[in-house]
Amino acid sequence: MSEHSSTWRDTVGILLLALLVAGCGDSGTGQGAVVLVVGPSSTLMVGIGSFTTLTVSTEAGNFVDPGEVDWSSAAPGVATVADRGLVRAQAGGIAHITARWSGSSATALIEVWIPVEVDPSADGTSFLGRKGYVEYLPGTLPFILSAPHGGALTPAEIPDRTFGVTLTDRNTERMAEQIRDAFIARTEAAPHVIISRLARIKLDPNREIVEAAQGSPFAENAWDEFHGFIETARAWVENELGSGLYVDLHGHGHEVNRLELGYLTSGTDLDVSNGVLDAGNFAATSSLKALVQSTGGSFSELLRGSTSLGALLTDEGVPAVPSPADPTPAGAPYFSGGFNIARYGSRDRGTVSGVQFELHFPGMRDTEGNRALFSQRFARVIEAFMTEHYGFFRPGG
Ligand SMILES: [Zn+2]
Structure with a gap:
């Protein structure tokens, strides 16, 4: 794992360098040089307790170790997020989940939908x-x-x-x-x-x-x-x-x-x-x-x-x-x-x-x-x- 990981770090390092060089004229310290992508960008979760896992990559398609990503939910009452992008539905509503890594961040939209409970004999109801x-x-x-x-x-x-x-x-x-x-x-x-x-x-x-x-x-x-x-x-x-x-x-x-x-x-x-x-x-x-x-x-x-x-x-x-x-x-x-x-x-x-x-x-x-x-x-x-x-x-x- 560590060997693989260091190879991967080298790759990202080269990529970062390449982006910085390509981006000459940009002021800054490299913050935001890597554009992150969270997938899927929007998710429908049906029912409380349902799970889904978000993934992160760079815009260039490079793998990002989900264990190194810092995850947070703007609405933990609706959906919580744990290590490695594991999202759990808590209540109906909308939650933005943000992934932060290497000075960059990206956000995914989570919608939790609670299925309608119907009463088939409730004549006159819709x-x-x-x-x-x-x-x-x-x-x-x-x-x-x-x-x-x-x-x-x-x-x-x-x-x-x-x-x-x-x-x-x-x-x-x-x-x-x-x-x-x-x-x-x-x-x-x-x-x-x-x-x-x-x-x-x-x-x-x-x-x-x-x-x-x-x-x-x-x-x-x-x-x-x-x-x-x-x-x-x-x-x-x-x-x-x-x-x-x-x-x-x-x-x-x-x-x-x-x-x-x-x-x-x-x-x-x-x-x-x-x-x-x-x-x-x-x-x-x-x-x-x-x-x-x-x-x-x-x-x-x-x-x-x-x-x-x-x-x-x-x-x-x-x-x-x-x-x-x-x-x-x-x-x-x-x-x-x-x-x-x-x-x-x-x-x-x-x-x-x-x-x-x-x-x-x-x-x-x-x-x-x-x-x-x-x-x-x-x-x-x-x-x-x-x-x-x-x-x-x-x-x-
Ligand atoms: Zn027809």
Whole structure:
């Protein structure tokens, strides 16, 4: 260690000398000749007691022994710093951590965020995640709605995503609120609603975290919040009501103006007959798996029979696929359900089944009036579907 250390000291000495020579004309004693860099320059720490370690180097990229750095925190009530740059979160807030070495100093910004504790039955309350990027509106109905792609916030602290889809599903953020209002107006009870307020260029909560957040700790935290809120709602529905339904709300720009219902059954699989659908493994690989089992009915009936969501929507004047009138997209572009439906539908676990709603734009998402009209239809359709297939809709009903 000492041998290595002396070699390193020689290197720094030469570097210092070089900087002093290069900096001729500067007055001074060499103070500040070495520019220090603390990494990372800003850090988000989540929860009291979480740890992180800061590193120090020179601006030229030379290693600085962290054991020789003098560390201090400007707000030890928020975050303390120990030898070798070990930072520990103490309370929510902001702390500047300074590293001093060889007459130079550098500062890193630490933010400690304490996760929101939510009460999933606190009907009428709104829970906001950090900086309001994600919002959870709890309810008491056995119905959960999420809107991952309608947000508009573009905070500078989150870099733009550089791969994957970044298009916003226009007006689905507002539609989710209007749907909630429609349920309350109709039933005097609210569904659970989870909304991402971030623009999709910053976060895509309908993807796994790597593609979703692309390394930004702020986007990763928002992703954790979005999914934590859905998980909380889902667990509450299962524990309190036994089973439920989850809808992930989207907007599509496909040529055919019809609502696309995604159950994880591909467009190609929808081309087969009802007999084939019901005889095969299709129900078990769909997001309605638990519902098919609990009703004892056929998969094809739930998917596109006379009591399916597609049928109920069609009866309300909303063209939908799959439905009795439109049993398969027949080769046209069609969204069969994504990450969220796979994660929160019943294919892999539990008694909450799921369906992805992909809404067309004209006459549907375009005006406040059309959104309100669809929201009322949506509330009626969900109530009818759940009354038919779950045997209840309102709690205790
Ligand atoms: Zn979408």
